[in-house]
Amino acid sequence: MIVLKFGGSSVANAERIRQVADIVSNKPEQKLVVVSALKGVTDALKELVQESIQEIPTQKIIDLKQRHEDLANELNCSNTELGNYFEETFSYLQKICLGINALGESTERVEALVMGLGEKLSSRIIHSFFQVEGLNFNYADSEQLIVANGTFLVASLDEEKTYSNINSSIDKSTNYIAPGFIASNHDAKPVTLGRGGSDYSAAIYAGALNAERLEIWSDVDGMLNANPMIVKQAKMIQNLSYEEAFELSYFGAKVLYPPTIRPLVASNIPLELKNTFSPQKEGTRIDTSESFDENPVKGVTALSNVGLLNISGIGMANQKGYAKRVFESLERVGISVILITQCCSEHSICVGIEQQVLDLAIAGLSSEFEFEISRGLLNPVETDSDYSIIALIGDKMINRIGLSGKVFSVLGENGINIKAIAQGASERNISVVINKTNEHKAINVLHEAFFTENTKKIHLYIAGKGNVGTAFFGMIQ
Numbered sequence: 001m002i003v004l005k006f007g008g009s010s011v012a013n014a015e016r017i018r019q020v021a022d023i024v025s026n027k028p029e030q031k032l033v034v035v036s037a038l039k040g041v042t043d044a045l046k047e048l049v050q051e052s053i054q055e056i057p058t059q060k061i062i063d064l065k066q067r068h069e070d071l072a073n074e075l076n077c078s079n080t081e082l083g084n085y086f087e088e089t090f091s092y093l094q095k096i097c098l099g100i101n102a103l104g105e106s107t108e109r110v111e112a113l114v115m116g117l118g119e120k121l122s123s124r125i126i127h128s129f130f131q132v133e134g135l136n137f138n139y140a141d142s143e144q145l146i147v148a149n150g151t152f153l154v155a156s157l158d159e160e161k162t163y164s165n166i167n168s169s170i171d172k173s174t175n176y177i178a179p180g181f182i183a184s185n186h187d188a189k190p191v192t193l194g195r196g197g198s199d200y201s202a203a204i205y206a207g208a209l210n211a212e213r214l215e216i217w218s219d220v221d222g223m224l225n226a227n228p229m230i231v232k233q234a235k236m237i238q239n240l241s242y243e244e245a246f247e248l249s250y251f252g253a254k255v256l257y258p259p260t261i262r263p264l265v266a267s268n269i270p271l272e273l274k275n276t277f278s279p280q281k282e283g284t285r286i287d288t289s290e291s292f293d294e295n296p297v298k299g300v301t302a303l304s305n306v307g308l309l310n311i312s313g314i315g316m317a318n319q320k321g322y323a324k325r326v327f328e329s330l331e332r333v334g335i336s337v338i339l340i341t342q343c344c345s346e347h348s349i350c351v352g353i354e355q356q357v358l359d360l361a362i363a364g365l366s367s368e369f370e371f372e373i374s375r376g377l378l379n380p381v382e383t384d385s386d387y388s389i390i391a392l393i394g395d396k397m398i399n400r401i402g403l404s405g406k407v408f409s410v411l412g413e414n415g416i417n418i419k420a421i422a423q424g425a426s427e428r429n430i431s432v433v434i435n436k437t438n439e440h441k442a443i444n445v446l447h448e449a450f451f452t453e454n455t456k457k458i459h460l461y462i463a464g465k466g467n468v469g470t471a472f473f474g475m476i477q
């Protein structure tokens with residue numbers, strides 16, 4: 001069995017859904033197809049919840065209903081069952097909005113429930129269309145099968161329950177269509193797996209069913225070695241290891257939702273990233289096979305809006321437990337640490353976190369170290385914001401001499417100051433912290449240094465060829 005996932009832009013309208021049916025029907029294997037909501041619908045639903053606090057967005061609900069009905073009509077797949085489903089869903093949605101409005105507030109639980117409607121609608125339309133096209137598919141109800149707990153909007157998978165649910169209800173000798181993104185918790189309340197979570201849903205099905213492979217179909221050719229919005233010469237990556245793909249997806253390469261990799265690694269399930277608009281293109285393959293690429297660096301990427309915390313003081317030198325207390329106090333206030341550096345003099349610890357939680361972090365750290373700070377053993381916690389982390393990623397960077405040297409000299413030559421550096425012992429990721437204003441420049445110069453030919457054509461115009469000009473020409477010669 002194979003699992004295929006189609007993202008929002010791949011199911012945006014009738015024409016694209018027909019393309020999806022084409023792709024699916026050309027696969028000889030048994031398949032489970034996971035779909036996202038129609039393009040833009042998750043955002044629209046989220047907005048409905050927010051707007052309802054002030055005013056009931058009746059017209060927007062009507063428009064959203066119309067969009068789904070029009071699509072079903074255009075695909076010639078509307079029938080009584082689907083019609084009733086639209087009626088029920090949208091009158092339920094209208095009631096929820098009334099409720100939010102009456103209370104003047106919403107909760108994450110309500111938001112998760114409403115946002116998940118997008119996938120329920122799209123999957124039912126596509127299921128009905130597949131039937132009309134003679135494609136024999138059953139419906140797998142992800143809300144029943146996938147169990148996830150914790151927060152409503154980014155719930156964490158209960159793998160044991162989910163895998164057992166999936167294995168006991170999916171028959172591998174037939175085909176299924178399933179909504180992505182949605183699940184329910186132990187109390188049977190609807191939850192979502194986080195924005196972009198349909199990728200993860202597909203990987204969960206693939207992991208549970210030990211699928212031959214997972215194909216994720218979107219509107220891009222695959223993973224690129226840099227963000228194409230920043231680097232014009234960004235190139236497609238043909239193959240990646242799971243770790244490289246995870247690192248790249250974590251840092252800005254929005255093609256893949258990072259948790260997707262986890263269920264695949266456990267059973268060595270290959271992942272292919274493909275483009276619905278050019279299905280003939282090879283795409284990016286992610287698996288355990290040895291990379292045939294000579295270049296040890298696979299990609300250069302960035303994480304923006306990073307804040308730095310600096311915990312320093314003579315009281316820290318040679319003392320045990322400071323780092324532990326730093327991390328514990330950040331954990332207590334719910335902050336996840338992105339990057340850590342500590343020099344061997346142990347005089348300071350520098351921690352990178354999301355910039356918007358800096359105040360929360362200072363509060364947590366200041367109360368933890370109140371005693372030490374009041375005695376002058378520690379300096380008051382320093383913070384700084386508007387940084388970016390630039391990372392160079394590649395499994396084969398390990399034991400290659402000179403790579404970090406090249407990073408530093410390239411940045412230095414271009415006048416970019418490095419604020420902090422981190423490299424794990426796996427050497428799969430070299431990260432440097434720089435001012436956010438230099439982010440695009442840094443990515444471009446590093447991309448150029450690691451991925452393009454060494455010669456560059458420039459056009460030079462010199463005005464006034466006197467003594468200096470003549471000498472200069474001589475030097476160029």
Ligand code: ASP
Pocket residue numbers: 007008036037042043118180181194195196197198199
């Ligand atoms: N529809 C959800 C979102 O927009 C999930 C997904 O498409 O992956 O985040």
Ligand code: MG
Pocket residue numbers: 007196199255257
């Ligand atoms: Mg996505």
